[in-house]
Amino acid sequence: xxxxxxxxxxxxxxxxxxxxxxxxxxxxxxxxxxxxxxxxxxxxxxxxxxxxxxxxxxxxxxxxxxxxxxxxxxxxxxxxxxxxxxxxxxxxxxxxxxxxxxxxxxxxxxxxxxxxxxxxxxxxxxxxxxxxxxxxxxxxxxxxxxxxxxxxxxxxxxxxxxxxxxxxxxxxxxxxxxxxxxxxxxxxxxxxxxxxxxxxxxxxxxxxxxxxxxxxxxxxxxxxxxxxxxxxxxxxxxxxxxxxxxxxxxxxxxxxxxxxxxxxxxxxxxxxxxxxxxxxxxxxxxxxxxxxxxxxxxxxxxxxxxxxxxxxxxxxxxxxxxxxxxxxxxxxxxxxxxxxxxxxxxxxxxxxxxxxxxxxxxxxxxxxxxxxx
Amino acid sequence: xxxxxxxxxxxxxxxxxxxxxxxxxxxxxxxxxxxxxxxxxxxxxxxxxxxxxxxxxxxxxxxxxxxxxxxxxxxxxxxxxxxxxxxxxxxxxxxxxxxxxxxxxxxxxxxxxxxxxxxxxxxxxxxxxxxxxxxxxxxxxxxxxxxxxxxxxxxxxxxxxxxxxxxxxxxxxxxxxxxxxxxxxxxxxxxxxxxxxxxxxxxxxxxxxxxxxxxxxxxxxxxxxxxxxxxxxxxxxxxxxxxxxxxxxxxxxxxxxxxxxxxxxxxxxxxxxxxxxxxxxxxxxxxxxxxxxxxxxxxxxxxxxxxxxxxxxxxxxxxxxxxxxxxxxxxxxxxxxxxxxxxxxxxxxxxxxxxxxxxxxxxxxxxxxxxxx
Numbered sequence: 251x252x253x254x255x256x257x258x259x260x261x262x263x264x265x266x267x268x269x270x271x272x273x274x275x276x277x278x279x280x281x282x283x284x285x286x287x288x289x290x291x292x293x294x295x296x297x298x299x300x301x302x303x304x305x306x307x308x309x310x311x312x313x314x315x316x317x318x319x320x321x322x323x324x325x326x327x328x329x330x331x332x333x334x335x336x337x338x339x340x341x342x343x344x345x346x347x348x349x350x351x352x353x354x355x356x357x358x359x360x361x362x363x364x365x366x367x368x369x370x371x372x373x374x375x376x377x378x379x380x381x382x383x384x385x386x387x388x389x390x391x392x393x394x395x396x397x398x399x400x401x402x403x404x405x406x407x408x409x410x411x412x413x414x415x416x417x418x419x420x421x422x423x424x425x426x427x428x429x430x431x432x433x434x435x436x437x438x439x440x441x442x443x444x445x446x447x448x449x450x451x452x453x454x455x456x457x458x459x460x461x462x463x464x465x466x467x468x469x470x471x472x473x474x475x476x477x478x479x480x481x482x483x484x485x486x487x488x489x490x491x492x493x494x495x496x497x498x499x500x501x502x503x504x505x506x507x508x509x510x511x512x513x514x515x516x517x518x519x520x521x522x523x524x525x526x527x528x529x530x531x532x533x534x535x536x537x538x539x540x541x542x543x544x545x546x547x548x549x550x551x552x553x554x555x556x557x558x559x560x561x562x563x564x565x566x567x568x569x570x571x572x573x574x575x576x577x578x579x580x581x582x583x584x585x586x587x588x589x590x591x592x593x594x595x596x597x598x599x600x601x602x603x604x605x606x607x608x609x610x611x612x613x614x615x616x617x618x619x620x621x622x623x
Numbered sequence: 624x625x626x627x628x629x630x631x632x633x634x635x636x637x638x639x640x641x642x643x644x645x646x647x648x649x650x651x652x653x654x655x656x657x658x659x660x661x662x663x664x665x666x667x668x669x670x671x672x673x674x675x676x677x678x679x680x681x682x683x684x685x686x687x688x689x690x691x692x693x694x695x696x697x698x699x700x701x702x703x704x705x706x707x708x709x710x711x712x713x714x715x716x717x718x719x720x721x722x723x724x725x726x727x728x729x730x731x732x733x734x735x736x737x738x739x740x741x742x743x744x745x746x747x748x749x750x751x752x753x754x755x756x757x758x759x760x761x762x763x764x765x766x767x768x769x770x771x772x773x774x775x776x777x778x779x780x781x782x783x784x785x786x787x788x789x790x791x792x793x794x795x796x797x798x799x800x801x802x803x804x805x806x807x808x809x810x811x812x813x814x815x816x817x818x819x820x821x822x823x824x825x826x827x828x829x830x831x832x833x834x835x836x837x838x839x840x841x842x843x844x845x846x847x848x849x850x851x852x853x854x855x856x857x858x859x860x861x862x863x864x865x866x867x868x869x870x871x872x873x874x875x876x877x878x879x880x881x882x883x884x885x886x887x888x889x890x891x892x893x894x895x896x897x898x899x900x901x902x903x904x905x906x907x908x909x910x911x912x913x914x915x916x917x918x919x920x921x922x923x924x925x926x927x928x929x930x931x932x933x934x935x936x937x938x939x940x941x942x943x944x945x946x947x948x949x950x951x952x953x954x955x956x957x958x959x960x961x962x963x964x965x966x967x968x969x970x971x972x973x974x975x976x977x978x979x980x981x982x983x984x985x986x987x988x989x990x991x992x993x994x995x996x
Contacts, residue, residue: 323900323901327900353934354897354931356929520703521727524703527699527700556693556732560728
């Protein structure tokens with residue numbers, strides 16, 4: 251293998267690939283990325299066995315070939331070479347990859363390309379395109395609600411088809427059982443009709459969201475019941491899907507919401523932030539939300555750290571009542587749903603969860619259980 | 624105690640004070656800062672028993688008084704209140720400090736002001752002023768070379784008077800025994816003549832450097848053999864000094880430097896950075912510097928991580944030789960001495976240390992021992 255490549259092209263190809271390589275793999279080749287040179291371009295492949303990222307870049311290839319080298323060393327070195335420079339690679343005696351750039355020379359240890367694991371995507375049943383903003387809305391905005399327990403089968407964002415008033419929609423939802431974020435995207439794209447309900451693992455969700463944000467482009471998606479493949483610009487990401495069902499989350503959404511209150515988002519978030527200062531220090535999770543005549547009062551009391559009372563205007567009128575929320579979770583949920591106002595639809599006796607959205611017609615909503623204040 | 628104060632005035636007074644409060648003190652009152660209100664201003668005091676910071680701010684004081692409250696809670700709350708707002712404080716039953724701002728109210732736990740420790744500065748023997756840039760040059764630029772071993776008596780920056788060609792100078796030096804940074808400031812300021820040789824602890828050095836950078840003002844200094852007091856704007860910092868001698872660092876400086884080499888700083892630092900990428904991963908400290916005809920070659924070789932060779936132009940002519948340096952230390956030292964070029968004065972057999980400076984006449988230099996490559 252012998253080739254010359256411009257630094258910026260190389261960096262753009264190796265950077266996303268190297269990001270999915272986990273540190274300290276017990277299997278040595280999983281620390282490496284695969285570089286294959288053929289026909290005027292290189293293909294860079296990286297995998298952690300769950301996700302595979304593959305990128306191509308134009309190169310001046312003198313001799314075809316393929317090899318694997320440590321990902322972090324390669325990326326760090328390329329990052330520190332001068333912008334606009336040309337980098338020459340030569341595979342020496344099939345054991346060391348020499349990398350020359352001006353008066354710099356590195357020789358990296360290699361492992362054979364033929365030993366590099368290959369994630370076979372299998373046959374894809376559905377193929378469709380999504381605008382960059384849509385995929386961001388469906389993935390990035392919901393993923394924080396996913397479970398972070400690595401053994402949970404709900405560690406990911408669930409996609410499924412739902413029937414809207416004017417035709418089928420693509421819906422994304424993430425939950426860990428106590429919090430939930432759900433979004434319904436616009437009409438189901440062409441080719442997606444009848445798609446299987448799938449759960450995309452959180453790591454793949456993060457990588458896809460990051461690549462989409464960097465590339466700002468439309469995305470081509472292919473999927474089956476066990477794999478998803480996403481093409482973003484010059485990068486192709488393949489990921490396994492989480493096998494096993496997703497909870498019937500619709501049952502957690504209260505049908506009957508006797509109290510509906512609208513609050514301005516900015517003063518509510520500012521008040522919650524100040525409460526959190528005192529509460530977090532003492533590991534207090536619950537903030538009490540008391541609703542009285544056009545007034546929402548947040549209170550938190552603690553012997554050691556003092557107490558705090560914050561008032562925020564709201565449109566509530568009726569019998570005063572109080573409810574406890576985990577203020578840290580709620581702050582994150584409100585950040586995810588966005589908007590200038592917060593509409594709280596508070597469930598009754600039969601299902602005491604609260605639905606949060608920016609307004610009644612919003613396609614994004616959060617669900618949070620109450621806790622004891 | 625009862626008063627009203629503008630948020631920005633309060634924040635400016637409590638912020639530097641709160642920064643020296645250590646987290647998780649076993650003595651509860653050391654988590655607190657003292658606030659005293661009297662005659663149209665408040666005085667905020669914080670101490671960790673080694674350093675004391677005292678700041679004043681204008682306030683509308685209705686009832687005089689003093690109290691201590693948890694520093695981090697107070698500062699975090701004040702930081703999250705709206706800019707430009709007025710904050711009202713009332714001491715309730717001598718046990719809780721109520722803090723009101725608009726529709727926010729907090730009640731902070733208190734401890735009696737009379738229990739707050741007081742660092743008696745004792746009698747000061749020397750008083751002088753220094754421009755902000757001079758104190759930054761003397762403290763911030765040298766401090767990284769100080770020992771970080773908390774039990775070492777050289778955990779600080781040493782100040783002493785030296786005789787220059789055109790009169791007495793103030794010199795600052797820091798070392799941990801294997802590296803050293805020294806700077807000679809311009810002429811000794813008025814009032815400083817005959818000052819005792821002192822060692823300012825690293826934490827006090829950092830606090831003084833930070834305050835000077837924020838205030839960008841001249842600084843008034845008073846000192847004795849055991850204490851230093853620095854006035855920066857509205858803030859007064861008092862610190863204990865490190866008792867015990869400072870090593871006779873002049874003896875570490877080679878008198879005889881058979882090899883003197885000048886290198887451009889930017890390509891040298893870029894080359895060292897790339898070497899560090901490979902070396903740090905394998906915990907290799909030494910980089911070999913080989914000097915040959917107008918060429919400096921940096922090499923690092925390792926079985927596991929590959930090897931690296933970097934060439935940098937230099938003005939060396941003579942018998943080729945090689946020397947090993949700890950590249951991480953050297954990178955930091957070169958960053959501290961600054962400048963576009965690096966003059967290396969390499970000691971001979973009797974004292975093999977190397978003096979680094981940006982040029983021959985520089986008042987700032989670094990000293991580094993060689994290590995085996």
